[in-house]
Amino acid sequence: MSNKVQVERNIIYTSKNRRPYGVKLKFILQEHYDFQLEGACALLVANGLIFEVVPENENPHLKGYCIKVVVDGFATAGEAEQVGLKVALGLLWSAVSKSYSARLLYKTPLPCTVYDRNASRGATIRGYGTVSMSYGLDALIDPINQILESESAVDPKLLVAVEIFASAKLETTERAKFVGLVSSLEPLSTQEKYDIDELNELINNFKQEIESSELEESLKNSLKGRIEQLKIESVSRSIRRMVKSKLPNDKKSLEFVEYAYGLRSKILHEGATDADLEQKTIEVESVIKNLIQLSIEEYIGKA
Numbered sequence: 230m231s232n233k234v235q236v237e238r239n240i241i242y243t244s245k246n247r248r249p250y251g252v253k254l255k256f257i258l259q260e261h262y263d264f265q266l267e268g269a270c271a272l273l274v275a276n277g278l279i280f281e282v283v284p285e286n287e288n289p290h291l292k293g294y295c296i297k298v299v300v301d302g303f304a305t306a307g308e309a310e311q312v313g314l315k316v317a318l319g320l321l322w323s324a325v326s327k328s329y330s331a332r333l334l335y336k337t338p339l340p341c342t343v344y345d346r347n348a349s350r351g352a353t354i355r356g357y358g359t360v361s362m363s364y365g366l367d368a369l370i371d372p373i374n375q376i377l378e379s380e381s382a383v384d385p386k387l388l389v390a391v392e393i394f395a396s397a398k399l400e401t402t403e404r405a406k407f408v409g410l411v412s413s414l415e416p417l418s419t420q421e422k423y424d425i426d427e428l429n430e431l432i433n434n435f436k437q438e439i440e441s442s443e444l445e446e447s448l449k450n451s452l453k454g455r456i457e458q459l460k461i462e463s464v465s466r467s468i469r470r471m472v473k474s475k476l477p478n479d480k481k482s483l484e485f486v487e488y489a490y491g492l493r494s495k496i497l498h499e500g501a502t503d504a505d506l507e508q509k510t511i512e513v514e515s516v517i518k519n520l521i522q523l524s525i526e527e528y529i530g531k532a
Contacts, residue, residue, distance in 0.1 A: 237277035243301030243434030245346050248302035252313035254283070254341040256320050258294040259399055264369055266296070272366065274374055276300070279314070282369075295334070303394055306343045310443055314383040319373030321388070324395040325521055327368045332396035340392070379529050386416040387524055394521060398514075405494055407510045410517055411493040414486065417524060418471040420461050465510040474525045482516045489513045 241248050264282075271278040281299040298316060304311035314420050317333060317340040324331035376383075385459040390413045397409030436453050444452075463468075468490060489509065496502035501508060 234279070236278075236466050237302075238273075239396075241279055248304055249304050249346050250303040250309040250343055251299060251346050252303070252309040252316070252343050253297060253299045253302040254313060254317055255295060255297045255319075255334040257334055257366065258296070258324075258330050260294075261295060262329050263457040264296070264366055266366075272370055273368055274377060278377070280370075280373075282366075301346055309343045310339065310341065311382060312377070313343065314339065314388065315376045315379075316373060316390050317341055318383050318391060319376035319394045321391040322376060322525055323369050323372035324389060325518055325525075326372055328518075330395060332399055333392060339386075340385060355520050375525075375529055376480055381528060384397050384528065386419075387528060390416040390524070394517060402505045403510060404502060407489075407506055407513065408493055408496055408512050414471075414490065414518055414520070415464055416469050417520060418464070418467040419472075420464060420467045431458065432456055436486075462489070471518065475520055482519070485512060485516060489516075 248484055265320065266282060266284045269281060269283040270346050278300055279302060281296040281301070282300070285295045285297050298320070300312060300316060302307075321331065330349055335342070393409055393416070394413040397406050397413070400406045400409055435456055439449050439452050439456075442449070452465070465487070469483065469487060472479075472486050489512075492501070492503060492509070
């Protein structure tokens with residue numbers, strides 16, 4: 230351990246006024262999974278941070294194993310918030326990389342809550358349950374360390390994608406699971422704006438024709454707004470481009486992603502289903518997990 234890290238940890242423990250802020254978040258694992266925690270424990274992770282990991286069961290109606298993570302010792306609230314987002318991404322990346330399902334528990338705009346360590350926290354109630362599938366704590370800490378060691382800020386779209394994916398299997402119906410998994414593709418992709426003079430001219434001409442028509446005014450405005458969207462590529466096209474970029478030699482995965490996204494649209498817009506939906510859910514989970522892993526590796530590799 231470097232002397233700098235040791236000094237930082239001593240400051241966190243002994244000088245709350247110098248490091249007055251902390252951040253906390255909660256997540257729930259699917260039923261029958263845990264991390265072999267018999268009670269609260271402190272973990273030493275990257276960058277000299279100190280984690281408190283606490284198993285909880287404050288809501289008996291939650292089906293699963295709830296864990297609270299507390300990270301203490303930040304000079305500013307903004308610093309605490311940024312680390313909190315990294316911890317959230319690390320927890321979700323643990324779920325994705327280790328193939329279990331998890332869901333962040335929050336009712337605030339962000340999945341983490343910043344607090345003043347010098348203020349009273351109030352009383353807490355803790356409970357414990359029996360589960361049948363356990364992971365070592367390295368399955369939790371190693372992915373978090375990978376994220377914390379990156380010097381880049383968390384991409385909010387990547388965080389959303391991993392959050393949707395990690396929680397999808399907690400849905401109770403096969404259609405909901407499938408829709409959730411496939412929906413995580415959208416934030417992984419970025420829609421590009423077309424910069425084509427001929428296309429812009431066609432759109433402008435069409436808008437002028439609509440304006441000069443005898444259509445009702447609100448309909449005109451609606452049509453012109455929709456036409457303007459033609460300057461931006463469709464979500465399905467952006468997903469196709471993203472998959473081709475990340476899996477350039479995997480034609481089978483590209484074709485399956487296109488099929489799965491089309492089926493998702495039919496489920497949402499037509500109420501459709503599929504006789505082999507369970508198998509397709511397994512297949513699409515494998516492909517998207519691969520895409521998320523490549524995205525995480527890109528994030529970790531950023532300078």
